[in-house]
Amino acid sequence: MLRSMNDLEDYAIRATDGTIGHVKDFYFDDQAWVIRYLVVDTGSWLSSRKVLISPIAIGHPDWTEKVLPVSITKEQVKNSPDIDTEKPVSRQHEIDYFGYYGYPFYWGGAGIWGGGIYPNMMMPDYAGFESKPLGEGPGTDEAYARADTAQHQHDDPHLRSCKEVMDYHIEATDGDIGHVQGMLVDEETWAIRYIIVNTSNWWLGHQVLIAPQWIQDVSWSDATVSVNLTRQAVKDAPPYDSAAQLDRDQEIGIHEHYGRIGYWTTETKHENTKPGR
Structure with missing residues (x-):
């Protein structure tokens, strides 16, 4: 099911031993277009420190109560690497973050989350999952981890704030069509x-x-998104009703209108097992 990012703001993040805080923003990968982190305001218990929570840790949401449970403790969050959420998150920060929580890196695989499409399948205790290639002798795994860290520590993670792109202009091939809402x-x-x-x-x-x-x-500097569509094609497209739940038939209609292949067909090869949330 698809959820509006705006509706997910202020959801409570509940650790295994209590509430961590509330969602205030999201960092998304501007290449894969995937939410990599939730920016959470911890409120009074950590002096309103903002922390990052990876979808890897999120369990089955309680949509009625607007709660996202996570498989970490408040103490883990308290001692997690301090990241200034007002500045770009570097790949080295990500490496430190993933190392602290014991998560495998999401980058470098064939899927949007490592080798697959579901973030919680990357958890080290997920059935059938290996976080990194197994070595043949003592110390090999550790050496592999060090080499992998060194290789990626200067990567550009392409992380952007979702709030930052709100109101960006959308340009069709023949003119302006609106702004990001x-x-x-x-x-x-x-x-x-x-x-x-x-x-x-x-x-x-x-x-x-x-x-x-x-x-x-x-164009991040000009706050403009250019799309390979004409204004007329956009005007003739099926309208979106934010008050109604978008279903797969409607999605098919949108993609057929533009003559595009649906994401659900291209991701099927990565969907070997659906996560048990």
Whole structure:
């Protein structure tokens, strides 16, 4: 099911021994278009320190109570690496973060989360999962981890704040079509499936959905997203109703309108086992 990113703000993050805080923002990967971290305000118990929570740790959400349970403790969060969420998160920060929690790295695999599409399948205790290739002798695994860390410590992680891209202009091949109003996120993979576009500056009272795969370019300095679609194609597309749940038939209609292949077909090969949340 797809959830509006705006609706997920202020959800409570519940550790195994109590509430950590509330979601205030998200960091997404601007290449894979996947939510990599939730930015959580810890409130009074950690002097409103903001911490990052990976979807890898998130269990089955309580949508009614607006709670996201995580498989970590408050003490772990308290002692986690301090990251300034007001500045770009470097790959070295990510390596320190993943090392602290004992998570395998998400980058370098064939899927959006390592070798697959579900983040909690990367947990070290997930059935059938190996976090890294097994060595043939003592010390080999440790040597592999050190070499992998050294190789990736200067990588550009391409992380962006979801709040930052709100109101970015959307440009079609023949002119402006509106601005970013929100995003729809897959609740199981944490992939951003659609950008919600408000077209009110040229087509009053309408919202349409644009998939990240249709983006040609993003100019972060100009706050502009360019898509490989015409204004007429966007105007003729099925409208989006934010008050109704988007179903697969509607998604198929949108993709067929633009003559594009659905993400659900290209990801099937990575979906060997559905996570038991």
